[in-house]
Each structure stands twice: as C-alpha cells, then as structure tokens.
Amino acid sequence: xxxxxxxxxxxxxxxxxxxxxxxxxxxxxxxxxxxxxxxxxxxxxxxxxxxxxxxxxxxxxxxxxxxxxxxxxxxxxxxxxxxxxxxxxxxxxxxxxxxxxxxxxxxxxxxxxxxxxxxxxxxxxxxxxxxxxxxxxxxxxxxxxxxxxxx
Amino acid sequence: xxxxxxxxxxxxxxxxxxxxxxxxxxxxxxxxxxxxxxxxxxxxxxxxxxxxxxxxxxxxxxxxxxxxxxxxxxxxxxxxxxxxxxxxxxxxxxxxxxxxxxxxxxxxxxxxxxxxxxxxxxxxxxxxxxxxxxxxxxxxxxxxxxxxxxxxxxxxxxxxxxxxxxxxxxxxxxxxxxxxxxxxxxxxxxxxxxxxxxxxxxxxxxxxxxxxxxxxxxxxxxxxxxxxxxxxxxxxxxxxxxxxxxxxxxxxxxxxxxxxxxxxxxxxxxxxxxxxxxxxxxxxxxxxxxxxxxxxxxxxxxxxxxxxxxxxxxxxxxxxxxxxxxxxxxxxxxxxxxxxxxxxxxxxxxxxxxxxxxxxxxxxxxxxxxx
Numbered sequence: 001x002x003x004x005x006x007x008x009x010x011x012x013x014x015x016x017x018x019x020x021x022x023x024x025x026x027x028x029x030x031x032x033x034x035x036x037x038x039x040x041x042x043x044x045x046x047x048x049x050x051x052x053x054x055x056x057x058x059x060x061x062x063x064x065x066x067x068x069x070x071x072x073x074x075x076x077x078x079x080x081x082x083x084x085x086x087x088x089x090x091x092x093x094x095x096x097x098x099x100x101x102x103x104x105x106x107x108x109x110x111x112x113x114x115x116x117x118x119x120x121x122x123x124x125x126x127x128x129x130x131x132x133x134x135x136x137x138x139x140x141x142x143x144x145x146x147x148x149x150x151x
Numbered sequence: 152x153x154x155x156x157x158x159x160x161x162x163x164x165x166x167x168x169x170x171x172x173x174x175x176x177x178x179x180x181x182x183x184x185x186x187x188x189x190x191x192x193x194x195x196x197x198x199x200x201x202x203x204x205x206x207x208x209x210x211x212x213x214x215x216x217x218x219x220x221x222x223x224x225x226x227x228x229x230x231x232x233x234x235x236x237x238x239x240x241x242x243x244x245x246x247x248x249x250x251x252x253x254x255x256x257x258x259x260x261x262x263x264x265x266x267x268x269x270x271x272x273x274x275x276x277x278x279x280x281x282x283x284x285x286x287x288x289x290x291x292x293x294x295x296x297x298x299x300x301x302x303x304x305x306x307x308x309x310x311x312x313x314x315x316x317x318x319x320x321x322x323x324x325x326x327x328x329x330x331x332x333x334x335x336x337x338x339x340x341x342x343x344x345x346x347x348x349x350x351x352x353x354x355x356x357x358x359x360x361x362x363x364x365x366x367x368x369x370x371x372x373x374x375x376x377x378x379x380x381x382x383x384x385x386x387x388x389x390x391x392x393x394x395x396x397x398x399x400x401x402x403x404x405x406x407x408x409x410x411x412x413x414x415x416x417x418x419x420x421x422x423x424x425x426x427x428x429x430x431x432x433x434x435x436x437x438x439x440x441x442x443x444x445x446x447x448x449x450x451x452x453x454x455x456x457x458x459x460x461x462x463x464x465x466x467x468x469x470x471x472x473x474x475x476x477x478x479x480x481x482x483x484x485x486x487x488x489x490x491x492x493x494x495x496x497x498x499x500x501x502x503x504x505x506x507x508x509x510x511x512x513x514x515x516x517x518x519x520x521x522x
Contacts, residue, residue, distance in 0.1 A: 024241075024456055051368050055456075057482040059471055070456065070469070070484075074368055074382060077389065102371030105492040128198035128521060138206055138480075 001047070001078045009048070010080075013041045025070075025079040032084050036094040042071065042080070043099050049073045050080060053100035056107070058114040060139045065091050065114060086116060095121040113138040163191065170199045174277045174507045177517030181494075181506075188502050193495045201521040208481040213239050213313065213448040216481070220468075221307035223485060224519035226266040227461035229258045232311040237392055238457035238468045239313035242450040248439040251315030252393040257328065257431050258298075258310065259459075260424040264335070265294040266462035267421050274414070274511035275346055278355050283346055290338055293331045297324065313448060315441030328432050332425050339421055347418065356411035360497040360509035363408060370496065371489035374464025375416045376513055380408035386460035398430045410505075413512040449476055463487050463514055487519035 001009065003026050010017050014034055020027040030038060042050040055070035069082040084093055095118040097104040107118045108127040115136040118124055126133065135142050164185045170178040178199035184192040204223060208216040217235045221228035233255055240247060247255075272287030295305045300321040302310040310317050346352055362372070367380040377384050385402040387395045403419040405412035450472040458467045464486030471480040490513050498509055 023454060053371060054373075054458075054465060055467055055469055055482065055484040057469060059480045068469075070467075074384065100371070101366070101369040101496075102489050102492060105488060128201045130198070137203060144206075 001076060003078075006048075006078060006080060013045070014038045020083075023081065025081050027081045027083060029083050029085070032086060032093045035082075035084055036096070038082075039096050039099050047076075049075045051075070051100075053096070053102055053106075056096075056103055056110070058110045058116055058138075060088075060114065062088075062140050064088050065116060067093055067110075067116065069096075091116040092119055093117075094119050097121055112136070115139070162186070168506070170196075174510060175517065176273060176515070179491075179515065179517050179520075183503070183506070185503060188504070190498045190501050190503055190506065193498045193506070195491055195494065197521050199521070200518050202518075204522045205481055205483060208478055210477060212476045213450060213478070216478070217312065218307075218309050220483070221309055222518060223483065223522055224461055224463060224466070224487065224516050225306055226269060226516055227262055227463065227466070227519075228306065228308045229255075229262040229310060230459055230461040231466060232309060233259060233393075234457050234459040234461075234466050234468050236311045236313050237459065238455050238470055239448060239450065241457055242453070242455045242470070242472065243313070243444070243448060245314050245442050245444060247315055247393070247442055249394070249436050250438045251440050251442070253431050253435045254316050254320055254440065255311060256394050256398070257428055257435075258308075258316075260427045261294050261297065261328070262308075263424050263462045264421055265291050265298075267417050267424075268294075270417060270462075270511075270514050271342060271346075274514075275352075277507045277511045278352070280346060280349075280352065283342070286338070286342065286345070290331075290335055293327075293334065297327050297331065300324065300327070312441065314444040315439070317441070319440045320435075325432055325435070328428060332428055332432075335421075336425060339418070339425075343418065347415070353411065355505070355508055356414060356512070357409060359410045359505045360501060360512065361407070361409045362493060362497050364406075366493070366496060367408070370493040372464070372493055373486050373489065374460070374462070374514075375403075375420060376413055376464065376490050376493075378403060379405045379412035379416045381406045384465065386458050386465055390458060392457075392459060394431065398427045400424075400427050410508050410512040413514075417514070447476055449474060450478070461486060463490065463516065463519065483522055485519045485522060487514075487516050488522075491515055491520050 006026050018029040042048050050071040050073050052072045052074050054072050057068050059066045065086040065088055067084040071080045110116050111124055112126040112129050166183050168181040169175045170180040180196040182194040204219050217232050220231040220235050268287040268291040272284035275283035299305050301324055302308045362380045364381045367377045367382050373384050388402050400423045403416045405416050452474040454471050456469045467484030469482040470478045473479040
C-alpha cells in the first residue's frame with residue numbers, strides 16, 4: 001500500500017488514530033490503551049500484514065516519553081511508524097512481545113534504559129545493565145558520575 | 152504469557168558458557184539449563200562490553216559520532232559508517248559524487264567478504280576443524296592490506312564521511328582488488344571442497360538449529376540468518392542505496408533454515424560480493440571523492456532513519472534531531488541483537504554439543520549486540 005492508502009485504511013482499525021505530517025514513512029500517534037488491539041490487527045489483517053518490527057525504541061522528551069515502533073510488511077513492503085506518548089512518572093504500555101517476538105529483547109532494553117514498564121511482558125528483567133543498577137541512563141536527566149565525554 | 156519460560160526442575164543442570172569462552176568470540180554470557188545433554192533454555196546475559204554508544208552519541212557532533220560506530224560491529228565497520236553517512240546525507244540533502252558512491256560500494260563488499268571469511272574460519276574452528284581458520288585468514292589478510300593502503304586502518308576504518316569518503320583511493324587500489332578477486336575466485340571453491348562436502352561437517356550442521364520463516368520474521372532476524380530461512384530481506388535489493396541499483400547480483404535464499412543453510416548462504420554471498428566488485432572496479436568514474444559540506448553539520452528538526460545491509464543484516468540508524476549540531480536521540484538497530492534473541496528459540500531441545508554450531512552460524516559479534 002502507498003502512504004495515502006495506508007492513511008485511508010488505518011482509521012478503519014482505530015478511530016482515534018492521528019497522523020503526523022512529513023517524515024520518511026507514515027507516522028501515526030496512538031493512545032497507549034488502544035495499542036495492543038491495534039497491533040494485533042496490524043499484524044493479522046492480510047492487506048496490512050505488518051509482520052516485521054524492525055526497530056522499537058523510546059525517546060525522552062523531558063515532559064513525557066514516546067515509544068516509537070517501526071513496522072514493515074515483508075509481503076507488501078510498506079512501512080509504518082507508531083508513536084505512543086507515555087507519562088514520564090508512571091510509563092506503562094502493553095507489551096507486543098507475543099505479537100512480534102523480537103520485542104521481548106527490545107522491551108527489556110527499553111525497560112532498563114528508560115524505565116518503561118511493559119505490562120504482561122514474559123520476562124521483564126534487566127538485559128544489559130547489572131542487576132543493581134539505579135536510574136535510567138538514557139533519560140535526559142540522568143547524571144552519570146563518570147561522564148567520559150565531559151571529563 | 153508467551154509460553155512457559157523454561158523452568159528449572161530437580162535434576163536439571165545449569166551451566167555458564169562465557170563471558171570468557173573461545174566459541175563466543177567476545178564477552179557473551181549464556182546461562183544454559185540442561186536436562187542431561189538436552190538444552191531446556193538458553194538465557195543470554197549481555198552488557199560485558201556495553202559502552203552506551205547511544206548515550207555517548209548524544210554529546211557527539213554529526214561528524215564525530217560516525218567514528219564510534221566502527222566500534223560496534225567491528226567486522227562491518229565500513230558498512231556501519233556508510234549507514235551513518237547516509238543518514239546525515241538524507242537529513243542535509245547532500246548529493247554524493249558518483250566516484251564516492253562507487254568507492255563506497257566496493258568497500259562495503261570487500262568488508263562483507265572479509266567478515267564472511269573470518270566467520271567461515273572461526274565457525275569451522277569452533278566445531279573442530281582447525282585448517283579453515285588459517286586458510287581464511289590468509290585471504291583476509293589481502294583485503295586488510297588493501298584497506299590499510301587506502302584507509303590507514305585495518306579494523307576500525309572511519310573512511311566514510313558525510314558527503315563521500317575521507318580520502319581518494321590508493322593508486323594501486325584497483326589493481327590489488329582485481330588481483331584479490333582473481334585469487335579468491337579459485338580459493339572459494341577450495342573452501343567449498345575442504346569443508347562443505349565433508350560428511351562429519353554436514354552431520355554437525357544438518358537439521359541443527361532449524362529456524363522457520365515465520366519465526367525468523369517475528370524474531371526480527373535479518374541478513375544471511377533470515378535469508379537461510381527463506382525471508383527475502385536484503386536491504387541492498389529492497390531499498391538500494393548508492394550504486395547498488397546499477398549492479399547485478401542475486402539475493403541468496405535457502406529454505407531449510409538450519410545451520411547448514413546459513414552456512415551455504417554466506418558462502419554464496421561471498422561469490423555475489425565478488426560479482427558486484429567485478430562490475431564496479433573498472434568503472435569507477437573520475438571526479439570528486441567528497442561533496443563540499445559545511446564544517447559544522449546541523450540536521451534540520453525531524454526524524455531520519457537509514458538502513459544498510461551489513462554482513463550480519465539490517466543495520467538501522469534512527470535519529471531524532473532538534474536542529475542542533477548533536478543528535479537529540481540516536482538509536483542503532485543492530486542486526487546482531489535481534490539475531491541473538493532467536494538463539495533460545497532454536498536451541499531448545501537440541502544437544503549441548505550443537506550449541507556452538509548454532510552460535511557460529513548466527514554469526515554473532517558481541518560489541519554489535521551490546522553497543
């Protein structure tokens with residue numbers, strides 16, 4: 001599907017979906033509560049078939065966190081970027097690890113580096129950092145006592 | 152819940168492989184739960200070489216951050232640099248001179264060859280064949296010398312910069328690349344003869360660590376690992392960058408999805424890489440090797456994502472820019488990270504002795520996974 005066709009098709013799945021102008025691929029803002037149901041539909045609708053989650057990450061905007069999901073269909077070769085705004089003090093979103101298995105590792109990484117809680121994640125533990133690490137290093141207000149660059 | 156996360160019962164044995172283990176080729180730590188000799192669960196513990204490159208990049212300018220990426224997948228450093236340069240060029244709308252595009256693609260393919268050569272030798276050594284390691288390092292040395300002459304480095308190249316390449320190629324570059332190609336065309340058949348048909352080798356690889364097409368996509372696998380399971384995912388074909396749309400090459404696919412298929416895909420990929428180099432090496436156009444760019448690069452406000460095909464798969468650079476000289480947030484989508492996540496899935500129910508064959512054919516580079 002082209003970008004325009006996707007933009008016309010997606011509101012059928014979710015009314016409240018909002019699209020952003022510009023960008024390389026179609027950008028859609030989704031509320032955290034709607035995400036899980038939409039994700040299932042994105043993967044399972046034959047005309048969309050977003051089966052490849054090629055990037056999942058988070059951005060700290062100081063006032064809030066934004067989860068960014070880059071999706072691609074290996075059948076139709078169209079891409080979609082989903083963004084979910086999360087509260088910074090209590091960031092919670094449903095996991096998609098059961099839909100795209102690659103999300104399991106990505107979400108563990110985001111959990112330790114940004115502090116996002118993925119609800120119903122099968123194994124939400126730290127992946128890269130030591131178990132006793134405090135703080136979320138990729139947040140903007142994280143102060144590293146030994147900053148190699150500022151030294 | 153996805154499925155029962157492997158539970159430890161009485162009689163199970165938990166062993167640690169790594170972080171210091173010759174077959175992990177880096178500091179990877181696997182906690183393996185065994186029942187007899189059968190693997191029940193593989194749990195990777197990462198972070199032994201985590202340098203927080205993403206955080207570091209937030210304080211580095213768009214010229215500086217490229218050098219850090221050579222230290223991620225150090226066997227594909229040219230291609231990592233390429234991905235970053237493409238991202239900056241896309242954001243700043245820089246037109247790259249065609250001479251630079253040709254040089255870049257040739258360098259990418261030489262890197263892929265060197266990486267696959269190292270993989271071939273190391274993987275064979277891991278499963279007990281010692282000779283291939285010496286053979287592959289003999290040929291890899293030729294590539295390293297070519298690289299050294301032009302880039303001044305043998306591993307962390309830092310040769311590709313936004314707008315082109317840092318210096319022009321060495322006067323002997325084309326001659327030496329052609330010599331290498333001539334030489335390696337014969338040698339790769341020798342590789343094949345030595346190892347591929349060997350019955351012991353085949354028994355160690357066949358039906359070991361089989362990965363289905365659906366799982367490969369779902370786990371986000373890319374590169375030869377996914378192509379061995381029949382997933383067409385070559386970024387060079389799907390989203391051609393630089394001069395990849397001007398060359399003819401086959402995307403190597405297999406359907407078996409086992410370790411032997413992954414092995415064969417990589418071996419055939421080397422042949423395709425040589426084909427690409429053959430088509431380009433005589434046609435490098437004259438002209439500038441670097442576009443004129445400003446001394447200080449500032450990306451406009453927005454988001455940029457560039458994708459390249461490294462020796463391990465789909466490498467992505469995702470940048471959120473606020474219009475400053477440094478990125479606001481940068482994310483490196485490293486192929487090794489997703490490829491490693493599938494290890495637990497393919498290893499369950501297999502024998503412990505086969506773990507090395509599975510790890511070897513996933514072609515893991517640990518600094519690429521930890522970043």
